[in-house]
Amino acid sequence: MFKFKIVLLLGILYGTIGCSKPNSSNNVTTGDTTKFYKGADVSWVTEMEAAGWYYYDSLGIKTDLFTLLKQKGINAIRLRIWVNPSNGWCNLNDVIAKATRAKQAGMDILLDFHYSDTWADPGKQTKPAAWLNLAFPALVNTLSTYTTQVLQALQQKNIVPKWVQIGNEVDNGMLWEDGRASSNMNQFATLIEAGYKAVKNFNQNIQVIVHVSNGYNNNLFRWLFDGLKNNGAQWDIIGMSLYPDSTNWHSYNTQCLSNMNDMINRYNCSVMICEAGMPVNQPAICKQFLTDLIQKVRGIPNHNGIGVFYWEPECYNNWQGYGLGAFNVTGKPTDAMNAFLQ
DSSP states (O other): OOSOOOOOTTHHHHHHSOOOOOOSOOOOOOOOSSOOEEEEEOTTHHHHHHTTOOOBOTTOOBOOHHHHHHHTTOOEEEEEEOSSOTTOTTSHHHHHHHHHHHHHTTOEEEEEEOOSSSOOBTTBOBOOGGGTTOOHHHHHHHHHHHHHHHHHHHHHTTOOOSEEEESSSOBTBSSBTTTBHHHHHHHHHHHHHHHHHHHHHHOTTSEEEEEESOTTOHHHHHHHHHHHHHTTOOOSEEEEEEOOOTTTHHHHHHHHHHHHHHHHHHHSOEEEEEEEOOOTTOHHHHHHHHHHHHHHHHTSGGGOEEEEEEEOTTOOTTGGGOOOOSBOTTSOBOGGGGGGGO
């Protein structure tokens, strides 16, 4: 995701593309009826630790991050994976190392495929260099094979993700230009379906997520998921990002809840907040935001609100310029993290 957010010129598009009611059968499953998930994406942790950054409890005792998060109520970890990153971080071996620690801490795992060598988000969906010149049929097959190979490598370490995310913040598709949704919705849907089938053929119990930013934007979600549904793509869970500020979090949460309920009713699926965040220097307000958001998601009928994940809470001291973490300058969790204790 990284917050180098580039605003897409999709506003006009949303107003001009009609949204029709999709077919009623999406072959999806509903949410876990026994557990609510409070999660954190901590994909930077190994890189931070290698650079000499550590984490501490309230007494100032150096503590393993996963242990610290568990103490704060976190029961699931989200990890991004890049195909061939230039510095190695977030490649398969790095993901296995972090997933192993999450499993040892008794946490479930959400695996976030970016299908890129670097950040994929609404403003950039760059193909991996090794996939750049593939014809579209080969691109589809490569995505499928790669997805399976990653899952097989994790399974060899006795790790099976509970969820797999096909693409990251795919507001306008992924693997551009082939999978740009505004110009190639059918091809984007084909890529999503290839990922879905690869996961389900590997393990039918793994839940597949399609993740879009700005969870308050119902027009965006209807446009994209109508397009996917009408072009034959399947998913189990619709994932959302939500990054309000201190002035608008009430309205964002209310609009996001409305959108979540609409997605559940419209597509017969479950929903999850895959990313959330707020400026680290506003911990009290962030705690209010998260407390309210968790209550709203948890209160969705029939347990179709799966959970809420904070994005990179362990970041502190302006690590790589990111200011939306939830640890203070001494490497301790801020009060914002106490929202997950509810």
